[in-house]
Amino acid sequence: MIRVGIVGISGFSGRVLLDILLRHKDVRVTYVAAHSTTGRVDHIWPVFKGRTDLVCEKFDLSGAPEKADLFFLALPHTESMNIAGALLKAGKKIIDLSADYRIRSSALYKKWYHADHKDSANLSRAVYGLPEFYREKIRKASLLANPGCYPTAALLGLLPVISLFPERVEQVIIDAKSGVSGAGRKTAEGIMYCFVNENFKAYRVLDHQHTPEISQYLGYAAGKTIPVVFVPHLLPIDSGILETIYVRLSTRLTQAKVADIYNKFYKTEPFVRVLQDGQQPEIRNVVRTNFCDIAPKVSEDGKMLVVTSAIDNLVKGAAGQAVQNMNIMYGFLETEGLL
Amino acid sequence: MIRVGIVGISGFSGRVLLDILLRHKDVRVTYVAAHSTTGRVDHIWPVFKGRTDLVCEKFDLSGAPEKADLFFLALPHTESMNIAGALLKAGKKIIDLSADYRIRSSALYKKWYHADHKDSANLSRAVYGLPEFYREKIRKASLLANPGCYPTAALLGLLPVISLFPERVEQVIIDAKSGVSGAGRKTAEGIMYCFVNENFKAYRVLDHQHTPEISQYLGYAAGKTIPVVFVPHLLPIDSGILETIYVRLSTRLTQAKVADIYNKFYKTEPFVRVLQDGQQPEIRNVVRTNFCDIAPKVSEDGKMLVVTSAIDNLVKGAAGQAVQNMNIMYGFLETEGLL
């Protein structure tokens, strides 16, 4: 039984983390904090009434370390890097749900997140928490960079073909659609009900900060640079991401071959479900679960692979994957709390 | 052809007003203004691109009067009363969509709107713009108080029985449900997408500011005080109100009698549709129209009348009814711009 802390309980990821951890048999949540919100957790999130008496404290770097063994940082980007170093020094483990430790290059981080990286010393220590590809490193991680929501769906959809046939992949286009919770808990006109409901639009076209994260890990797998075109859209739903990924191939692949690759690749994975030919991922089948559903489909001419990939942005795309990573780091059953 | 101005174009009612007025053959929109927003109207509301080149000005009381003959004030409560007097003095007509001139008693206004009334001199001059009951007064009005959204649906649903059988009505309970646009265009956590979607709740239970407006006009019709219990709820839709109204009767009425009363009452009304027995109002049948759909239903024991009444809160509950009132005030065809 380990003691865990959640920093950032007032956000959506914090809420989902607590929901999962309260049911997890190997942990006890001993600390919840936020940047400015304080008070009973069931006042912050009435959904927890009757489930917990936890009280949220204002995060305090000096007092925090003694209160838990592992800290989940569910904070906005550019805040984790101010905290993580000190917690690590105090011998604590960290699972960071922000983008702060995902990009290896602090120059690239600055370009996309418009801030200097304040803890670049720990960048190389961070392990990217995509279990399907980095499970062995995750076991030994003390600073875990939990993947972004869009990158999770993209990488799980692409890595089989990118890993096995890097030389055939000419271009990757990712047309991504996300529910509104991906924007976080904030008040902005663009996510007011009347501006989202019965609406749909693209945003940050060719300019979204998850693009370099996707490119970086595709590049590692391919051993070469993979050009990525990425366009996100806002769906009028709470949670869920579906990405439709177009992979242009230089030489033909057959549907049977591709199906075989994906099935083998994910055969033993507890949270990736490769659908049979003819079926398509639907957000309703993955929402509130840690599953990623994937369907690869090849064009008649064999030179266009269309992969559809669906996750819940707050679960497999954030809090669920974070718990999966914790389970691996501590040797718990990998699915504990998640099925 | 008259010249009309819209003050408050940046709000939802302002947008719907302009949409209707641009199609109205007897008016020209010569002035649009707002409290703080300025610039091309099609930047404020991109939906108007290609339909108008109007530019929104900051409202200026000294320059405004010369720019139009009639002013629609689509402002938040407590703002119209600072403006209306001066415009009236300048010989202009006013249709005020706020609550400022609906309540006759300035004490009651203060109790419910938490502000002193600054133009109580004009309160008695204002005509309440419910055409089905005050058409003759509306013809001669220069200061028109356009009814609130909840009161419109409530009064149209209740006035036939209240007018004809005031002595039989023991109690009125109004269970009202409204779409989110009723809250206006603002950024507040309670109307963020993720807090409204897949949700439903009551709010301001027994404490909503439309209660005294409903009571006042029911009382006028009944010639006595009618106790009103009013509970509003927030529907996860953009626009539309449905009210389920429970009228406890001291003596029996039959379904046939009630149906007859309602049918006769609204027989010649262009915008009230009394549904046949067995049919129920649905918001989708009235949304984006100026219609009010009504179905009265009597219990087996004849002592409970359940009236359901549906409108679009932004049309018959605001901008549409305002234009209907303008049509009456100027002798235009009453349905012009509204069918």
Next chain:
Amino acid sequence: MIRVGIVGISGFSGRVLLDILLRHKDVRVTYVAAHSTTGRVDHIWPVFKGRTDLVCEKFDLSGAPEKADLFFLALPHTESMNIAGALLKAGKKIIDLSADYRIRSSALYKKWYHADHKDSANLSRAVYGLPEFYREKIRKASLLANPGCYPTAALLGLLPVISLFPERVEQVIIDAKSGVSGAGRKTAEGIMYCFVNENFKAYRVLDHQHTPEISQYLGYAAGKTIPVVFVPHLLPIDSGILETIYVRLSTRLTQAKVADIYNKFYKTEPFVRVLQDGQQPEIRNVVRTNFCDIAPKVSEDGKMLVVTSAIDNLVKGAAGQAVQNMNIMYGFLETEGLL
């Protein structure tokens, strides 16, 4: 560890039952069946892919009894009564989610469900599964009638005041709003997406079959007949019920007194949350949980009590409450599988 069967897996309640039971540590699902659907459960409900290999059989009364110790019947009304008697005879326990054993009078059943009751012999044996009021009887039940969704929210909202002050209650009006899953899994124009979305309406006004169920159990608690006016509405959401209940009192009650009554009544209940004055139940706080959130509010004159009550129609209103009942029947921890 007991063996449980689910009859009616293809419906929404069957799906939620399986979801809960797969996580329940004291049971093993050994049998799933349906009236006509057969095949792998994860084909019927793709959400279960990776979680179970169960195969749905066509229900067969002769073979079924040996396959489980307890059967959940999640069937349409009028079907359970053809099955329950034989299963009981074979020594099995039954939790019936349909209406077949809720109404004590077979004449009343016929009036509202338009069918002769075919197992009236077992009607008196059935225990009504509202744990907050019938826990002791539930412990010994072998035939459990799981309450309807609307009655669950209504009875939990009303029973404290009805039990304690039956003589003061003059009339009960229940204005109920339900998500679409309450209509079950079927194809009908009225529940097509385009006919529900952005819509809201009342249906079966004063004529819904849950009315006598509510009346019967209110009457038991009051020791007298309580007149009930019941009007259901269809909300454009998946799941969740909110009822706004108007109780006319013959003599005054204060807010403090009522708050005290409700708090005491539910103090030790694990799944009923009485909200503090000023808070209101919201469907989003109870959906996908077994909680019922309740807020009582008294009018200024003390003679109108407005109780708002919210549940998830598929959980506390169906499958969750069924599992809670199972937990009580078998002496499991009452909250097992449900928090």
Next chain:
Amino acid sequence: MIRVGIVGISGFSGRVLLDILLRHKDVRVTYVAAHSTTGRVDHIWPVFKGRTDLVCEKFDLSGAPEKADLFFLALPHTESMNIAGALLKAGKKIIDLSADYRIRSSALYKKWYHADHKDSANLSRAVYGLPEFYREKIRKASLLANPGCYPTAALLGLLPVISLFPERVEQVIIDAKSGVSGAGRKTAEGIMYCFVNENFKAYRVLDHQHTPEISQYLGYAAGKTIPVVFVPHLLPIDSGILETIYVRLSTRLTQAKVADIYNKFYKTEPFVRVLQDGQQPEIRNVVRTNFCDIAPKVSEDGKMLVVTSAIDNLVKGAAGQAVQNMNIMYGFLETEGLL
């Protein structure tokens, strides 16, 4: 003033057609019919109560011709081709909203619509009703093939670059998202509320029947075959289409150049709005209008053009464009009834 008939009033396009035509000052709707539905139009669509007394007849080929001058056929695919020939022979004009006369090759029609074409003689006579490209031909048309919803958004988004730089375009990928009304008025599980709400999925991946229609008209404009990859998705909204179109270019284009091309191309078009750099089309800005909003965006390397294009599938994608075509065919003001 011409007499128009609507065949297929019970479908969504029929409903929108009538809504527009009732407000059109140059036409009188003298005939409404359907395949099987009959009775008052305001019973079929209660939204029309108070607006029309029209009665829907069962379509009868012998009696129909004398009842109108122009017939809108809003029928399912494969039905118009049984009717159009006879109406043409009787000297009537036809605007067909189905796919029957859009594909020039009856072999291709058979491949994608799984039916023999029964009126191939008239295929070459049909004019494709995309006013922005075929206005002159439309003026003289007697058999007008109204474009499909997906092709309208795709062609308006692509034709400027395809027409001007056919040699540079290497590949076109269309990622299309549509509201549910695109599926028509039918009862099928996939479009029941609980299966669409809070969901999103791709369907008919690389296999949608609008693909050859898009290819055909792109090919005409390019003077060569343009490979098209087309993947449609189902949005949880009533109406509206947004397409994100990826055009791979063999040589660079700049953002300024592309913006200039699109602005010039549509400068005089009343219903195409090219957005300024930085703005993106949103479905809420085009829904219930005949506008198509378009934003072209070029990648940093100048070799990927991303065009987003939004319409209302029932208006510019069906009934609205049909009326626009009628206006052109009869020399009415092109925007009459549509602004």
